[in-house]
Amino acid sequence: MGFSQVYPIFETVRLSLTNTHLVRRSSDFIGIQNYITLLFEDVHFWSILRNSILFVFAPIFTQFLVAVPAALVLNQRIIFRGLWRGLIMVPWVMPVVIVGLMLKWILDSNYGLVNYYLRVIGIITKNINWFGDQKLVYLTIILASTWKGFAYPTVMILAGLKGISVELYESAKIDGASGIQNFFYITLPMLRPILLVSGVVTLITGWTKFEMIYVLTSGGPGFATMTLPIYMYINSFGSFRLGLGAAIAAISTTIVMLLAFFYWKYLMSKD
């Protein structure tokens, strides 16, 4: 098992220093040329990096925005609680390819349900092209990632809520604290570790899985929603430049480890 994790790292780094080609079978050592090409000569690289960071951090924020109220509600004594708890996991277990298909259908610019409803309530007069507009497509992707991913933090927060002892709330009640005060002074601080862990997990999975954006837009229109993992895929298996692809993978992995590290540090330092 150690082999299956450690070997690929060394192999990727080694390949990134060569001009290995998928079909031509050439493989010469060229030093850091691939990195120079990417960082200084590639006109798209920096916007791709910016996209990658945006598409990883924005969904963490929006997912918590849905997950915290969802967990609070599902922790109350409500009817059919078990059923609702199960149903919110549907997006989480759905295959990402089908999520892509489903969202393309519901957001379709001709027959989409969302466009229809927005038209009916008068927010828009003309159907919106959710995937074709250079700016709007960002919103579409963040919404899609939120839908797909919010169940995980919800379950984590639910588990965290169970761990908060009732006595804390009871003594707060004696002190005359309101529900809102309870939330900000007891619930939220007690949930910190959970928010921290699920945030890191969301960050890592968001970064290492390129499928969501790939099936929705393939990085387009143009390079608008291109991320490092998709760029790696296109370079390695689309234009067969394995060496260059490996360099992108190496940069990408270094960044996700740094991001995870700093995110962790930042949240720890707030104690």
Next chain:
Amino acid sequence: MRGIHIDHNIKKVLLKFLTYGTLVAIMIFTLVPFAWLLVSSLKDQTTLFRGNPTWMIEKVSISGYRWIINKDIGGNILIPLENSLVVSILSSITTMCFAVSAGYAVGRYRFPGISVFLIILFLAQILQGPIIMIPWYRIASFLRLIDTRLILIIVYGTITIPISTIMMSGFFKTIPKELEEAAYIDGCTKLGTLFRIVLPITTPGIVATSILSFIYAWNDYQYALILTSSLRSKTVQVLINDLIQAMGAINWPGLLAGGVIVTLPVVILFALIQKYIVDGLTSGAVKG
């Protein structure tokens, strides 16, 4: 006195209203896209492509389902479906063989190097996707395993074994040690204790973990995309996305039907184990 009482009641009603309001909003957000996929897959061409879509299915039509199954002029989903089933079942079984034994060791015994082991497990979670895709492609072509089901089973195993081990160790930790000690005193061997006491108690955990591994393999797209290409080993996920790329807006009914066929197995399987997931996910991530 009376005023305060009424005030309290109003507050209670308001809270209830807020709770159920939030619940409804979240459920609409969660389920409408999926429900719309289901409903649309049962509509015929003419009702599907209307300027003002409706939830009513005037006449149930299975033409989409017929198309996606059809071998000659349709989506030909049956062979990829079989590939996906074989790969997912076998990788789930393989995973459990490793995860049960390793999980028991991690959950029960303290041995030197256990923290190193746990760190490796954690790193295994980070080091997925882009960093290992190119090396795996090269390993697969070196072993002449490109476009086989076997390479998928191996790759999924390397990903699901670590997480399943963490989950299983969480389940094993919940068994009181005294129970095992009592069996031991009564003359049960270590192996006997494992098979007669520990495994029966953790059966729900084993079922939940193996279903999760199955779902992981079933749902994967990125590894299957680079490692498979022909009907010999192509999974349903690759097939569906190929079809989307190839015909996109032309054949919505067929694609939507395919989406339902691919999604229903995982949703049903997940429903069976749903209540163990909260325990499994959290014991793995928080305590482990």
